[in-house]
Amino acid sequence: MKMSVIGCGYLGAVHAASMVKLGHEVVGIDVDNAKIEALAAGQSPIYEPGLPELLVESVGSGRLTFSTDPAAAKGSKVHFVAVGTPQKAGSYAADLRFVDAAVQGLLPYLSEGDLVVGKSTVPVGTAERLAKMVEPTGARLAWNPEFLREGFAVKDTISPDRLVYGLPADAGDAARAKALLDEVYAEALAANTPLVATDYATAELVKVAANAFLATKISFINAMAEISEATGADVTQLADAIGYDARIGRRFLNAGAGFGGGCLPKDIRAFSARAEELGKGEALNFLKEVDGINLRRRDRVVELVVEALGGSAYNKKVAVLGLAFKPDSDDIRDSPSLDVAVRLNGLGANVVASDPQAIANSRRMHPQLVFGTTEEALQDADAVVVVTEWKEYRELDPKTVGDMVTSKIVIDGRNCLDVAAWRDAGWKYTGMGRR
Ligand code: UGA
Numbered sequence: 001m002k003m004s005v006i007g008c009g010y011l012g013a014v015h016a017a018s019m020v021k022l023g024h025e026v027v028g029i030d031v032d033n034a035k036i037e038a039l040a041a042g043q044s045p046i047y048e049p050g051l052p053e054l055l056v057e058s059v060g061s062g063r064l065t066f067s068t069d070p071a072a073a074k075g076s077k078v079h080f081v082a083v084g085t086p087q088k089a090g091s092y093a094a095d096l097r098f099v100d101a102a103v104q105g106l107l108p109y110l111s112e113g114d115l116v117v118g119k120s121t122v123p124v125g126t127a128e129r130l131a132k133m134v135e136p137t138g139a140r141l142a143w144n145p146e147f148l149r150e151g152f153a154v155k156d157t158i159s160p161d162r163l164v165y166g167l168p169a170d171a172g173d174a175a176r177a178k179a180l181l182d183e184v185y186a187e188a189l190a191a192n193t194p195l196v197a198t199d200y201a202t203a204e205l206v207k208v209a210a211n212a213f214l215a216t217k218i219s220f221i222n223a224m225a226e227i228s229e230a231t232g233a234d235v236t237q238l239a240d241a242i243g244y245d246a247r248i249g250r251r252f253l254n255a256g257a258g259f260g261g262g263c264l265p266k267d268i269r270a271f272s273a274r275a276e277e278l279g280k281g282e283a284l285n286f287l288k289e290v291d292g293i294n295l296r297r298r299d300r301v302v303e304l305v306v307e308a309l310g311g312s313a314y315n316k317k318v319a320v321l322g323l324a325f326k327p328d329s330d331d332i333r334d335s336p337s338l339d340v341a342v343r344l345n346g347l348g349a350n351v352v353a354s355d356p357q358a359i360a361n362s363r364r365m366h367p368q369l370v371f372g373t374t375e376e377a378l379q380d381a382d383a384v385v386v387v388t389e390w391k392e393y394r395e396l397d398p399k400t401v402g403d404m405v406t407s408k409i410v411i412d413g414r415n416c417l418d419v420a421a422w423r424d425a426g427w428k429y430t431g432m433g434r435r
Pocket of ligand 1: 256261
């Protein structure tokens with residue numbers, strides 16, 4: 001099928017290339033000329049495992065092209081809207097400028113029977129408003145949220161764990177929209193991927209509800225970490241023990257520096273803001289606690305480093321290992337790890353921060369920080385703090401590292417190190433919510 005993807009950021013670039021892998025013919029459209037040029041040359045603008053190879057293959061097949069001209073969408077049957085919905089300046093609500101502009105820009109190029117498919121994360125009620133803009137062209141609108149995780153984005157797009165279609169209210173329109181989406185996702189459907197076909201509002205809500213649930217799960221275990229710290233309990237064992245209950249499950253119960261990224265933090269805030277607009281703010285009051293617990297974990301990491309250094313980080317060399325909001329990503333949006341590096345630096349510590357992929361992005365945002373290789377960070381350090389659980393940090397040999405540093409003090413901000421091995425090698429180990 002011929003399709004267009006409007007917005008070639010994280011979501012759009014992965015979606016466009018993945019659709020080609022599924023056999024479709026795709027044009028990716030974005031206002032950012034540099035991004036389009038890079039993508040057209042088969043270069044990935046972000047670090048995402050598997051994406052560079054997929055881009056090269058897709059562009060090479062001739063079925064993936066890119067353009068900055070919205071007119072390139074003409075002739076496509078399905079038009080995915082995958083632009084960003086960041087937090088609005090001065091408010092917790094989502095900024096819908098880019099979504100509105102993308103749909104507005106598409107209107108002159110839509111034909112009777114086309115389907116505009118929203119993938120961006122939006123406040124409930126947005127699809128209904130956009131549908132009214134689209135319908136006079138003879139095209140229809142569907143909402144099809146995505147659930148991809150950074151680091152697994154290609155796999156999550158090609159083999160999603162579920163599909164959600166928010167369809168128009170009119171039965172005929174809904175049937176035609178569903179048929180088109182079924183054709184788009186034929187491969188996933190043939191593999192028995194569960195499908196929930198529903199209305200606009202439910203589809204929009206599924207997305208934010210899923211992220212709110214995940215954020216709540218992380219903050220729940222981080223709240224247990226706070227209690228563990230006050231009582232001498234061990235939150236990792238606690239998570240293992242409650243996780244054996246299949247109703248609870250062990251995934252997303254890793255206590256640590258908390259959640260960051262371009263989705264969870266802004267989505268729970270936008271969801272709360274939307275609930276308030278709907279006069280239902282009370283229903284989501286708990287998300288403010290979820291946010292608060294999450295932000296306290298960053299304070300806690302900094303506190304633990306200062307405590308371990310005897311009450312002051314001033315003029316102490318601190319190796320900060322990790323800047324990305326999670327491993328296998330170069331994304332530093334709302335990253336607790338980068339925040340910890342900045343705060344320690346602000347306390348007068350001589351921070352040398354490292355990350356396998358996120359140094360360039362971090363330097364652009366915080367040029368005042370000193371960055372280096374893992375070795376440069378560790379050499380003569382008075383304390384080591386691990387804040388992003390990259391494999392190469394998890395696998396550091398405590399004996400070798402012990403020979404490089406000045407003091408064997410390690411703060412494990414992600415509870416990802418082998419405690420026994422580090423303690424056996426003579427380290428003063430401090431985890432999050434652990435004895
Ligand atoms: C999240 C969701 O997991 C995806 O399903 C969703 O599609 C995506 O947002 C989105 O809305 O686009 P992502 O932002 O890639 O995906 O990151 P996650 O894997 O959810 O991790 C978020 C943060 O939580 C990271 O900072 C991670 O370190 C932290 N986390 C995760 C914990 O602190 N503890 C855990 O147990 C799990």
